[in-house]
Amino acid sequence: MTEIVEQFEQAILSLDRLTAKNMLTQSMDKYGWTPIQFIENVIVPALNRIGMGFERGMIALSQNYMSGRICEELVNSVLPPDAPDRKHQPRMAITVLEDHHLLGKRIVYSMLRASGFELSDYGQTTAEALVNRVREDKIEVLLISVLMLPSVLKIRDVRALLEQTGTDIKIVVGGAPFLFDDMLWQEVGADALGRNASEAAEIITRIMGDVS
Amino acid sequence: MTQRNMTSLERTLTTLEHREPDRVPFFLLVSMHGAKELGISIREYFSKAENVVEGQLRMRAKYRHDCISAFFYAPVETEAWGGEVIWREDGPPNSGRPFIRTSEDIKTLEPPKVRETACLIKVLNATEMLKARVADEAPIIGVAVSPFSLPVMQMGFDRYFDLMYEQPELFDHLMKVNQEFCVEWANAQLEAGATAICYFDPVSSVTITPKEMYPKTGLRIAKQTIARIKGPTATHLASGRCLPITDDMARSGTAIVCTSSLEDLAEMKAACREKLTVLGNLNGIEMRRWSPAQAESAVKDAIAKAGPGGGYILSDNHGEIPFQVPDEVLLAISEAVHKWGHYPLNWVKDYEK
Numbered sequence: 001m002t003e004i005v006e007q008f009e010q011a012i013l014s015l016d017r018l019t020a021k022n023m024l025t026q027s028m029d030k031y032g033w034t035p036i037q038f039i040e041n042v043i044v045p046a047l048n049r050i051g052m053g054f055e056r057g058m059i060a061l062s063q064n065y066m067s068g069r070i071c072e073e074l075v076n077s078v079l080p081p082d083a084p085d086r087k088h089q090p091r092m093a094i095t096v097l098e099d100h101h102l103l104g105k106r107i108v109y110s111m112l113r114a115s116g117f118e119l120s121d122y123g124q125t126t127a128e129a130l131v132n133r134v135r136e137d138k139i140e141v142l143l144i145s146v147l148m149l150p151s152v153l154k155i156r157d158v159r160a161l162l163e164q165t166g167t168d169i170k171i172v173v174g175g176a177p178f179l180f181d182d183m184l185w186q187e188v189g190a191d192a193l194g195r196n197a198s199e200a201a202e203i204i205t206r207i208m209g210d211v212s
Numbered sequence: 213m214t215q216r217n218m219t220s221l222e223r224t225l226t227t228l229e230h231r232e233p234d235r236v237p238f239f240l241l242v243s244m245h246g247a248k249e250l251g252i253s254i255r256e257y258f259s260k261a262e263n264v265v266e267g268q269l270r271m272r273a274k275y276r277h278d279c280i281s282a283f284f285y286a287p288v289e290t291e292a293w294g295g296e297v298i299w300r301e302d303g304p305p306n307s308g309r310p311f312i313r314t315s316e317d318i319k320t321l322e323p324p325k326v327r328e329t330a331c332l333i334k335v336l337n338a339t340e341m342l343k344a345r346v347a348d349e350a351p352i353i354g355v356a357v358s359p360f361s362l363p364v365m366q367m368g369f370d371r372y373f374d375l376m377y378e379q380p381e382l383f384d385h386l387m388k389v390n391q392e393f394c395v396e397w398a399n400a401q402l403e404a405g406a407t408a409i410c411y412f413d414p415v416s417s418v419t420i421t422p423k424e425m426y427p428k429t430g431l432r433i434a435k436q437t438i439a440r441i442k443g444p445t446a447t448h449l450a451s452g453r454c455l456p457i458t459d460d461m462a463r464s465g466t467a468i469v470c471t472s473s474l475e476d477l478a479e480m481k482a483a484c485r486e487k488l489t490v491l492g493n494l495n496g497i498e499m500r501r502w503s504p505a506q507a508e509s510a511v512k513d514a515i516a517k518a519g520p521g522g523g524y525i526l527s528d529n530h531g532e533i534p535f536q537v538p539d540e541v542l543l544a545i546s547e548a549v550h551k552w553g554h555y556p557l558n559w560v561k562d563y564e565k
Contacts, residue, residue, distance in 0.1 A: 015377060057453050057474065060422040062373045100298060100306040103369035149497060149534045150303035180451070180473060180497035 001041065009046040012067040013059075020074055035078040036085045039116045043071050044201060047111055051198025055179075061103070064197060068107050071114035081118060090140035090208055092119035093133075098126055098154045101147035104175055107197040108143060115201040119143075127157040135167055141204060144190075146175040152188060159189030170207050172200065220278035220350035221407070228444075228467055228489050230523040236515055236553035239353075239491065239527040240277035240542065243285070244304060244535045246270070254535070255299045258284050261338035269345060274539075275546045278525075280346055282339040282406055283355040283532075289397070290365040291331045292324045303535050312367035315379070318386050323393035326400045336404040343405025351408060353446070354401030358413035359390030360433045366390075376421075376429070387433055395440045402443040410531065411438060411445045411466060417452025419472070426457050431464055438465035446470070446491060451530045455480055462487040473498075473529040478517040481524065490518055493529040494545065500536045504544035511548035516563045519553065526553065 004023070011019040023042070027033050033041065050067050053059030079085060092112075096105045102124070109121055122133060134142055146152045155173060162169055174194040178184050185193035192207065194200045218226065218234045226233035246267020247257035257263045268280050287297045287307040296308025312318055326332050335354075342352050357365070363372040363386060375383050398409045415421060416430030438445050446468030447461060453472045454461060458480070461469050469488045471480040473495040484490050494510055502510070511526065518524040526549055533542065552559070 057418065060418055060425075061420045062376065062425075063422055065370065065373050066377060098300075100308065101369070106370050148303055148306070149500075149536060150300060153302075153536070176451070177497050180495055181500075183501075184497070 005042055005045045005049070008042050009049055009067075012046065012070045013050070013063055015066055015070065017070055017073070020070060021077075024074060024078065034085070035075070036116055039075060039079070039114070043075065044115050044198075047071060047114060047198040048202070051111075051196035055196045065103065065107050065110075068110035068114060068197065072110040075114045075116065079116065085116065086118045087116050088118050090204070091138055092117065092141045092143065092204065093122050093137065093139045094119055094143040094145065095122035095125045095130055097130065097144050097146055097151055097158065098124075099146045099148050099151035100124065104145040104147065104197070105143075108145060108174060108194065108200050111197045112200050112204070117201065117204065127154050127161060130158055131161040131165065131167070134162070134169060135165060139169060141170045141172060141207065143172045143174070143194075143200065146173070146177070149177050152177045152184060155188035155190060172203055172207075174200070219348070221348055223278055224351050224525065227522040227524060230486050230489070230521065232520075232522045232555040234555060236519050236549060236555075237278045237525045238276075238546065238549040238553065239279045239525050240271075240275050240533065240546065241279075241281055241283075241353075241527060241531050242271050242275070242533045242542070243281060243283055245533065245537075245539070245542070248535075248539075249274075253301060254303075255305075258305075261334050261341060264338045265341045265345065268342060272350070275542055276550065277546065278350060280342050280350055280352045281355075282335060282342060282352055282401065283410070284335050284338075286355075286357065286412070287365060288331050288335060289357050289362060289393075292326075292329045292397075293366065293393075294324075295365065304532065307365040310366060310368045310371070312363070312371075312386075315382055318375075318382050318389075321386070321389050323389055323396070326393075326396045332397065332400070336400055339401055339404035339406050352406050353408055353410050354398065354404075354406030355410045355412055356394050356398040356401070356441075358411055358416070358430075358434065359387050359394045359437055360430045361413050361415040362390050362394070364415060372415075391433065391437050394437055398441045398443075398445075402441070406443070408444040408446060408467075409441055411441075411447045412450065412531070413447055414450040414452050416447075416457070417449040417454055417472075418456050419449075419452035423456045426460055431457075431460050434461075434464040434466070446489075448491075448531045451496075455483060458483040458488065468525065470527065470529065470531065476517075477514055481518040485521070485523065489523045489525060491525045491527045494527065496528040496530045496532075496534055496537070499528070499541055499545075500534060500538075502541050502544070504540065504547075507541055507544035508548040508551075511545055512552050512563070515549075515552050515557065516560045519555075519557050520560055 173190040223233040290307045447466040448470045470491040
């Protein structure tokens with residue numbers, strides 16, 4: 001299994017969409033896998049390896065972005081957004097909070113969708129608008145991506161507003177400032193930190209037990 | 213023999229020659245804190261060259277650092293190209309919606325003329341006024357975003373990556389257009405009185421693009437661009453990692469490289485020895501909650517790792533101190549540099565963190 005994961009990882013890091021696609025179709029023929037099995041057995045582990053590589057400084061952001069995008073395209077082709085195999089639970093949304101740097105959100109969104117999850121993309125939001133929308137949509141897990149330090153500190157406002165309105169929700173945060181200060185995610189009231197984009201799927205899976 | 217009573221400029225030039233000056237040079241890259249000093253908003257502060265001049269001079273008197281920064285804010289360059297600047301009260305302004313949205317926009321892109329663009333003229337005026345006040349006592353640092361990094365603000369990160377990987381001819385065209393602007397902008401700042409240009413190139417960092425790409429992209433463009441800038445340059449990667457590409461960076465024509473706080477300063481110093489002066493790498497994010505003792509410890513550790521032999525300037529790792537860092541922390545950092553930074557660094561041989 002390790003061999004196929006490494007081969008797939010190399011294909012997506014080299015932007016070799018054709019090999020990646022062939023590996024998916026061949027695995028369905030050879031092993032009788034469903035698309036979701038290929039996602040779980042190959043795509044998720046490959047993206048995890050890339051994410052770990054990014055965290056250790058071995059993989060660049062551009063590679064992280066491009067590999068996520070390729071996998072998202074691939075998964076979309078075999079598992080459309082309304083496919084029954086998509087994981088629609090927990091109810092999740094992702095946003096960029098009071099920030100204008102969208103790439104982190106784009107990568108996490110791609111990684112989660114490439115891992116078979118479905119989630120709402122709220123785009124850029126302010127703390128108050130975000131809390132209103134989250135309550136309306138009955139979101140259970142909220143992913144917040146930020147780059148600027150002042151935006152990071154606004155997550156405290158989101159947590160405070162959620163508490164004021166008695167909204168029980170898990171907040172998962174990610175973004176460069178958190179990598180420079182290990183205590184920052186707890187300081188702003190988050191429940192979990194994704195140190196790299198591919199960790200999101202693992203974190204969601206882990207906290208699903210808490211919300212269900 | 214160690215020299216005494218050097219000016220800030222002499223101190224900096226000595227360390228650039230990989231010799232020990234009287235003290236480790238200290239570049240406190242504060243911009244927005246000037247607004248606090250003047251008791252006005254960040255937006256109002258940057259609305260007039262006079263404010264920035266007054267802010268920089270007051271901050272230098274207060275923190276006793278060795279440079280003047282003529283930097284306003286990064287999106288001043290996108291503003292010059294007709295892009296939107298979005299202001300906030302608690303931090304630096306951001307670039308608004310990217311103004312390059314289609315391939316056609318790149319094909320028809322024309323760089324702004326530096327001396328006909330109000331926001332850039334304001335920076336040049338501030339630089340001239342600062343030069344008139346500090347003369348050759350301290351280096352005045354101008355900033356130009358590299359042609360390779362500017363597209364992040366021009367078109368957004370994701371579309372820029374798509375362009376870089378999938379449309380090489382259009383990418384090259386954009387680099388040529390940006391290069392013309394970068395060279396004109398950097399040279400205008402030097403003519404206005406800047407001592408050196410901070411070549412701001414975070415996309416070249418191995419955090420953003422893989423090291424294998426650097427020779428064909430960031431390095432190639434830096435070599436061409438820096439060769440046309442008529443003064444010394446310092447390459448800043450805005451917290452990005454660069455240890456794996458230091459040999460290549462040394463061939464770009466730059467004199468100084470800033471390292472990330474995620475990299476070991478001693479390893480960086482060893483990799484750059486006699487080739488590049490190292491700038492950095494105090495953690496600007498963590499700094500927000502440092503006690504005076506933590507500030508002193510961080511400074512001492514940095515000096516112990518990189519100070520011996522010169523070729524080192526103490527600074528933060530991002531190129532801009534966050535607005536949220538308290539004055540007390542900056543004062544503690546300054547105090548520590550003045551306490552522990554004097555050469556010869558005899559205490560270093562017995563130092564254990």
